[in-house]
Amino acid sequence: MMLVNGQWQDSVSALDRGLSYGDGLFETIRMVGAQAPLWERHMQRLAAGCVRLRMPAPDPQQLWREVQQVSAALPDAVVRVTLTRGTGERGYAPPKTSSMTRIVAAFPAPMIPAAFYRDGIRTRLCTTTLADQPLLAGIKHLNRLEQVLARAEWDDPLITEGLVCDQHGQVISATAANLFAVIDGVLLTPSVERCGVAGVARAAVIQAHAACEIRDLPLTECLRASELFLSSSVRGILPVQAVGDTVYAPGPVTRAMQRYWCELGFSMEQA
Amino acid sequence: MMLVNGQWQDSVSALDRGLSYGDGLFETIRMVGAQAPLWERHMQRLAAGCVRLRMPAPDPQQLWREVQQVSAALPDAVVRVTLTRGTGERGYAPPKTSSMTRIVAAFPAPMIPAAFYRDGIRTRLCTTTLADQPLLAGIKHLNRLEQVLARAEWDDPLITEGLVCDQHGQVISATAANLFAVIDGVLLTPSVERCGVAGVARAAVIQAHAACEIRDLPLTECLRASELFLSSSVRGILPVQAVGDTVYAPGPVTRAMQRYWCELGFSMEQA
Incomplete structure (x- = not known):
């Protein structure tokens, strides 16, 4: 189900600047029934992106009505x-x-x-590295070729995500999720600040864990x-079991964040 | 006039990856009547971009037929x-x-x-700088927010272009043209190699001027x-009269390149 400028349709002009230049922004919102627990954070990031790209800010209430419309028939939806x-x-x-x-388009939530x-x-560790571009870092814009290239590096279904570094050997994130380390x-x-996306799930984790540090993280230290x-608005809190051959076990901080995720209203990840 | 996958239509799926992620490539081709003097170079760059993005290469003959179809009614077209x-x-x-x-879409050539x-x-000199990303440098992909931001820096109609540097103080190009200096x-x-687009007009100039050097160019030296x-497949050879307050006059190398452009078949810029 999809609305384009409030109309039920599934196409856009072939001259849209989103297609021509990636000139735009997006949000991917996990619904829980008719609720979106991270809605306010999504709207905050979207507004910040509009400021950065000098686009007029959308009307959150109008967006919320449209999100409700497209996801009404899906008990467990992701809305883009x-x-x-x-x-x-x-x-x-x-x-x-x-x-x-x-x-505004609804999809069944991934299993x-x-x-x-x-x-x-x-x-796995991706060989694709992210470019430093402070003008675009943090916001969720439509220029996502770096992520496409990084994700295209593997098709082993046993590998769920790839960690991506910048060009200075600092780990930034996964291809479609943020990273936390204890x-x-x-x-x-x-x-x-220089590359990567400031995920709304990341923001929720940071707020929930007051002592969380935000800083450069060399791969060797990570x-x-x-x-x-990993934190993801769609997938929640995912423990990392292995990065290549290096193995990890879910620990107490990860478990505490998973419990917090349930308290937020998400139900998909009872550990 | 526009063809989408060979059909006369002007819309694409709102789920197209070109819109979702800028996952694609483009070429902007200046026609001279039914001819495209730089056609082979456009097709070479497009093929190189497909290799880089791991997309199947298009059929140049099919593209050529479609370019002819969309531009037939326009005596002086630019085809994207x-x-x-x-x-x-x-x-x-x-x-x-x-x-x-x-x-494949035709537009009237700009006056x-x-x-x-x-x-x-x-x-003018843009404050927006280009990020180093060797994986995407040179090809004409759809992730063009850096160019949009640079071009959005001014709206003085007396300023035609902006020069853009990388993050190390090297000049790379104009927002929508390549740069040459004597x-x-x-x-x-x-x-x-690290950022910028390898223009087809740039390639033609380099081939025509065997002694042309390709190297990093510090702004101060430039x-x-x-x-x-500037070289542009759409606008040809444009002398730069001023960069901010620093003035220049068209010289003999610029004039020789303008004459060469006429020899290629372009008629719009008799100096």
């Missing part, structure tokens, strides 16, 4: 909201009077094996963590 | 060819069996004042050039 700068003249210059394109939450997932008893997550887990 | 990885499941992983989306070719254009009597153009010009 895409905002683009709309259509315009050919060329990079943003049109002076553009009307945004607003796509995630219970073992992933209980025992953790296997990951090192010397301290929870920390990589900075996303690999000696006592716990590693 | 866009190739995306098509639609797929939600998520970054490229679909195992994807059929590409192929958009460019004769004075631009005669006297040059005014440019320094100490030597023609040179910045390397696009600004003391005796000649500066």
